[in-house]
Amino acid sequence: AKEGGRRTFKYYSNTLNDRALERLQLEEYMRAALQNDEFELYYQPQVDLKTNEITKAEALLRWTHPELGFVSPADFIPIAEESGIIIELGDWILQEACFQAREWHEAGLDIRVSVNVSSVQFKQTNLVDNVKNALELSELPKHLLELELTESAVMSDVEDNIGRLQMFKDMGIRIAVDDFGTGYSSLSYLKKFPIDTLKIDRSFIMDIDTNENDAAIVKAIMLLADTMQLNVVAEGVETLEQLRIIDNYGAQYIQGYFFSRPLPPAEFTKFVTEEFAEKST
Numbered sequence: 471a472k473e474g475g476r477r478t479f480k481y482y483s484n485t486l487n488d489r490a491l492e493r494l495q496l497e498e499y500m501r502a503a504l505q506n507d508e509f510e511l512y513y514q515p516q517v518d519l520k521t522n523e524i525t526k527a528e529a530l531l532r533w534t535h536p537e538l539g540f541v542s543p544a545d546f547i548p549i550a551e552e553s554g555i556i557i558e559l560g561d562w563i564l565q566e567a568c569f570q571a572r573e574w575h576e577a578g579l580d581i582r583v584s585v586n587v588s589s590v591q592f593k594q595t596n597l598v599d600n601v602k603n604a605l606e607l608s609e610l611p612k613h614l615l616e617l618e619l620t621e622s623a624v625m626s627d628v629e630d631n632i633g634r635l636q637m638f639k640d641m642g643i644r645i646a647v648d649d650f651g652t653g654y655s656s657l658s659y660l661k662k663f664p665i666d667t668l669k670i671d672r673s674f675i676m677d678i679d680t681n682e683n684d685a686a687i688v689k690a691i692m693l694l695a696d697t698m699q700l701n702v703v704a705e706g707v708e709t710l711e712q713l714r715i716i717d718n719y720g721a722q723y724i725q726g727y728f729f730s731r732p733l734p735p736a737e738f739t740k741f742v743t744e745e746f747a748e749k750s751t
């Protein structure tokens with residue numbers, strides 16, 4: 471199923487009361503969705519421009535409700551966070567992604583899976599145990615798991631978060647900072663954090679061919695990452711023009727519609743082993 475053809479659920483009502491009701495309804499639907507297996511993970515490839523290989527994929531949550539149809543994560547994740555549903559949902563996501571990556575690993579495809587972790591999940595004390603549990607159950611080699619945390623989640627509670635991240639680091643799990651450039655990170659803090667990757671937010675890539683400020687910001691992030699020996703992923707690359715500019719700046723990893731949209735597991739496998747492999751030879 472292609473995303474474009476799906477219906478998108480939107481809030482049409484105006485009054486606070488109606489919205490509160492819809493929110494409650496959506497909460498109820500989400501709880502049921504966990505029971506009824508309505509959630510799925512899609513995977514979007516990240517291309518390594520140096521080797522021309524796909525070595526990593528971001529897991530992205532998809533929900534198709536029997537009546538509402540396709541509901542965008544941008545609409546339901548915030549409600550899942552406020553209601554606490556994200557804890558149970560997040561656990562499911564972690565396990566599902568680890569099992570999928572283990573399946574690829576078994577098939578000879580070493581794809582590191584990158585899992586979005588909500589700030590609500592990150593603050594939860596037993597996240598480390600849940601991650602360990604997912605790794606043990608799935609028997610996924612630890613280096614094939616990466617956690618994506620938004621810049622604002624990482625930078626909110628500096629001392630606590632350094633400790634938390636170090637625990638994952640000690641376990642051999644990678645950490646990526648998502649939506650980088652949109653928050654208020656103090657760059658002097660950044661070097662204190664045990665992180666591996668910066669993901670440059672799509673908003674800076676979108677107009678990079680016409681907006682000099684965006685281009686300058688991306689260049690600065692690249693320089694910073696280089697100095698700190700961090701990997702950089704450019705998100706939301708849609709056009710050849712954008713790809714050329716980013717490549718010119720020395721970005722190594724690219725994620726975006728230019729290469730592929732997020733795909734269901736079987737289509738992802740096919741893309742990696744057939745379509746992309748053929749394109750790049």
Ligand code: C2E
Pocket residue numbers: 514529530531542543544547563586587588648649672705706707708725726727728732
């Ligand atoms: P995000 O983590 O920044 O994810 C990247 C979003 O950009 C995804 O939207 C992806 O489909 C989209 N994208 C990738 N390449 C392109 C491109 O070239 N052009 C455009 N226009 N978009 C592109 P998606 O899947 O709708 O997810 C939206 C947000 O919902 C995510 O932003 C993330 O914050 C949240 N989300 C999605 N899945 C999960 C999940 O499993 N757990 C948590 N906690 N949040 C999730």
Ligand code: CA
Pocket residue numbers: 528586618648
């Ligand atoms: Ca992400």
Ligand code: CA
Pocket residue numbers: 648649669671672705
């Ligand atoms: Ca992002």
Ligand code: CA
Pocket residue numbers: 649
């Ligand atoms: Ca985001």
